[in-house]
Amino acid sequence: MTVRKIIHVDMDAFYASVEQRDFPEYRGKPIVVGGSPEGRGGVVATASYEARKYGIRSAMPSKRAQQLCADLIFVRPRFAAYKEVSQQVRDIFRRYTDLIEPLSLDEAYLDVTEDKRHIGSAIAIAREIKQAIRDELQLTASAGVSVNKFVAKIASDMQKPDGLTFIAPEQVEGFMEKLPVEKFFGVGKVTAEKMKRMGLHTGADLKKLSENNLVQLFGKTGHFYYNIVRGIDRREVQPHRETKSLGAEDTFAYDLTTVEEMNTELDKIALTVAGRLEKYQLKGRTVTLKIKYSDFRQITRNQSFFHPIGDLATIAATAKQLLLKTDPVDVKIRLLGITLSNFGDEAPPPPSQQLSLF
Structure with missing residues (x-):
């Protein structure tokens, strides 16, 4: 082979490097590209390396970034x-x-x-x-x-x-054995913590488990873990890779109990989603709202459009309308998410209906 x-x-x-290249006054200074910290506050899309020294990172609320660096410069995305x-x-x-x-x-x-x-x-x-x-x-x-x-x-x-x-080829398997589990594909914070509680800290630890064990513990991704710790990844480079969906979600430090709080968080999530759509040059026809309650019950609601959409205002407004349809009164919400899918052209028109003669 x-x-x-x-x-x-x-x-x-x-983004930040392009801004520093095009505008000399930003060079050598801590800047972030993203939403302003004013009002409800935006989200950091990209931070310059000068800003990262303060612990500022992508997806961080702009207000938090400003707290970390008083001299931080906020730049609107172009x-x-x-x-x-x-x-x-x-x-x-x-x-x-x-x-x-x-x-x-x-x-x-x-x-x-x-x-x-x-x-x-x-x-x-x-x-x-x-x-x-x-x-x-x-x-x-x-x-x-x-x-x-x-x-x-x-x-x-x-x-x-x-x-x-x-x-190098002969280094791959040893490299994977030393890799921390949080660096593995599909391993987020929750899964990483679960792995560490089980004594799984590195690729070498995962390698001790059979493929069946990994699938039982982590679902279909277990097949991938089994192969990749052995240096096996057969995925080809796909010039026309199709993105199925794109979104963002947030788990809150405290449960949301009012519609005003929920709408504020939906605005922030919608901003992240709109930025990612712009970054990937995509528009979608279906907006899906994900809600997880304090008892871990989870529901989704969606709305589809005839024309593809990707603008912040429509995404945020649609998510809020979907939220209202769930009757968000006297509930406690621990997670909200917004996803866009159904990318591509306009939806086909519905089949024409011929009036019956009788």
Whole structure:
């Protein structure tokens, strides 16, 4: 079997770096791109590395970010500018391969097993791509190089910013054994805590369990854990990867008990969803509201549109209308989520109905 050569390229603090490049007054200063902390407050989309030193990160409420850094500069997103730069980055990728799987505006997988320039070395290609991004766009990117997508993606995050990490084929299995469980695909905070309570802290710990054990404990994802800790990831780079849905949710520190509190949180979640839709250049026709109550009972409600939508106002208003239909009085809510799905063109018109003659 041919050993694949996969590169994962991830732009460094993309939105913030574009702003610092285009506006010299932001250079060397802590900035965040996202919603303003004024009023109900927005959410951080991207933080510059100067801001990250204060513990500021993506998806953090803007008010909290301001508390962490009094000199923080808030910048409104310019998605048209980010899309243009993203296209320029992809033009650089296409000099080497057509097997490009964009994950968002600022990251992508490249399969360079057979590259257009017959360079042969994935490490050399990654270096050339990074240098072209620096020389032509005055931005930096980090890259991970390995034999599969999973390891390449993790590797790209190891030496940020402006990093390049190579995990050789013979190093992959040892690398996976040392990897903390929270770095594994599909492992969020809750699952990571569950694993650690079971004494599972690293890939080596997961490797001790049989495939059946992993599936019993973690569902279908258990199959993936079993293979990846052995360095096996057969997923191909998909140039036309289709996104099925996109959303965001939040579990609250205290239960929400009033409609006003719920609407405030829905506004924040809708802002995150609208930003992600813009980032992935998507619009959807179905809005789904997810509600989890204090007793862990969970329900969903959805509404579909004829035309694709993606704007903040429509997403927020629809979520609030769906909430009202659940009769949110005398209830305690611990989680809210908004998801958009049914991407693509307009819905087909309903079949025409012919009037009966009788």
